[in-house]
Amino acid sequence: MSTIVSPSLLSADFLNLGKDVSMVNESQADWIHLDIMDGVFVPNISYGLPIVSQIKKTATKPLDVHLMIIQPERYVEAFQKAGADILTVHLEASTHLHRTIQQIKACGMKAGVALNPHTPVNQLEDIIRDIDVVLVMSVNPGFGGQSFIPNALEKVKKVKSLITATGSQCLIEVDGGVNLETGQQLVSAGADALVAGSFVFKSDDPVATIQNLKELKA
């Protein structure tokens, strides 16, 4: 299987968002990654539901929505209506995570759980069979363009072992500081999907950059 690539629009040109969504449509990207920040769970505010709905009108790839908000259960239905296909919530942000995951699936979306850099992988033990995606954060969430935290490689290996041990079908996605070098290390460690923001959108040829990430092989 080739690497799943999910370009993060956080690094796109917000005055020309339609143009950047079209670029992703025409590229080999598999998903479009949308970062929703509430200024409470993370120290930044990004964009919200109206933007997601607008992107949905023009995007031809599944919307991979990463909620960096407290109590994400309050907004599950709203993001489904806005067009999310994969909805990822943070383990640290949802007290009744199992219920939140059931809510996401009942709305017809794929369910993801994100782990902050400090959160141990063993906290996934009792939820791994219920989810479609684990999102390993390789930066502290909140901003694009940060440096990759190398410990993410160990975490990817641990998630992989947990998946194998439990027979879970879920995918491993990694978010933060991904470029060709860290991307290769992550794919070799067992990552199935890579999120890349600044590496794609600040490159001279974003379509080719997406293609290069897609070709990474374990």
Ligand code: DX5
């Ligand atoms: C960070 C976001 C990322 C961000 C990644 O909180 O979750 O999706 O866009 O940006 P880069 O790829 O530039 O590290």
Ligand code: ZN
């Ligand atoms: Zn993200």
